Amino acid sequence: MAEGAPLFKVTIDNITVEVPAGTTILNAARKIGGDVAPPAMCYYSKLQGSGGKCRTCLVEVSKGSEKDPRPMPKLVASCRTTVMDGMEVKNITSPKVLDARAGVVEFLLLNHPLDCPICDQAGECHLQDLSYEHGKAGTRYEFQRRTFHKHDLGEYIQLHMTRCILCYRCVFTADQLTAKREHGVLDRGDHAQIATFIEKNLQNDFIGNVIDVCPVGALTDKTFRFKNRVWFTKPVDAHRDCPKCSGEVQLWMRGDEVFRITARKDEWGEIKDTTQGKPGWICNECRFEKKQVSDWVIEGPSKVNRQSVISANHYVGVQKPGETFENVMDGRQPRLFMDIHSVSEVNKPEIQLSLIEGPAHSDDFEVNNKD
């Protein structure tokens, strides 16, 4: 926004905020933050042209502006509607909005398979959060859910078309970040699907960012596929010198193994800005190839929301009590009755799941049974 642009006063859920002209209601609400900000499944502030598709950010405008105080006749998509001076918006204070949003969630879930136990996105899925917070428990849909032919997108990206909600974020990402977009939405209506028409690998640099922008589990990291659940891995901020991107990433680690690398996310689930102030998209090399701790300079554990399942069983600030046995018993070591690692079949040191390309299969475990 240019210097000296007029500031508009807008009241959202009885909280007044001043924003420059041209700001959308959604961004004004995000400026207030908290529950007032409407959820968004398709709008992505770092992608131009995104938004207006999923209808989860519907709000009620009860007063159009100071000059024209008539309310807007219908609920509006807050990601595409700009604010006016003196506008009054109702989000969570309007029962109409909450009801409409529950309907939108039901529509989004019509064809969404309930395979969260299998899906790698579970635990950080926006659709999971959305349906938990705004949806209804049941569904009234009685028909077969749509299915698609499996479409292979290469060694990096796994596509599950049945989970897609057609938000178009990945299309914008490929358009705006990579040299050439090779996938798109084919067909119409119920048959609309993300595909490459002629089966083709997605290998353009920076194409890995479609994984981060995907709000559901439709596009997931194939190098992380089925390796672990996100809530068992620990997010750690790290960086490296990368000639192509900022190199500022989040490692998802378990012990000393790097299971997954993603860009850092902000509180809205969008890519965070880097320390240089640019959007922190990361390149394919950083995301898929650097799965060793030695590749990275670790900054420290990422801040995880207390409410998130990712913070489950992560103990922060624990002070391990000192071993007293040796002092009391004149330097004698305590006798271990069992070393769990010698008995346990899980987390074998010789099998590095994080270094296997793609998901592990039965033979990956059998090889290690022999030696």
Added chain:
Amino acid sequence: MQSLTNRAKPVDRRPMNFMERMYLPAVLKGMSITFSHMFKKAPTVRYPDETRPFSPVFRGLHVLNRDEEGRERCTACGLCAVACPAEAITMEAAERKQGEENLYREEKYAAKYEINMLRCIFCGLCEEACPKDAIYLSETFAPSNFARKGFIYGKKDLLIPDPKTEAADLAKAKGTN
């Protein structure tokens, strides 16, 4: 001080009378209680030969379930492990390959699944968390063992017999044969 229950009795400190000093009536009274038990039904059972019926909500040793076609139900979603307050459950997942559809119900399955029975407190939260009806707490105890390593239960200890190929074993395990 006000008593809480009104059942407190003051101690009787009078000197004993003649009958009390003889002790014999008190001994006989006590022995009559002892011998009367010989004619009552014994409350104990001779355990290994006889067992008491379990309550239907008893939470014993875990089993990993199979579906009617003998495929493993567990998809290694990790919800049991995250629900476990004792952190006793660990697992490693793998992708089902072509040709393994008769072994595993879903695309993803638990290649390794382990319960540390030394840590387990048999609270049943894993059973409650399971979205796939895969883990159940059965009506049996974890058998005793001399070594601690015998309490690390892997998949081969937990999985129920295949209802198609090992129907007799399954019936035996269920106690229905």
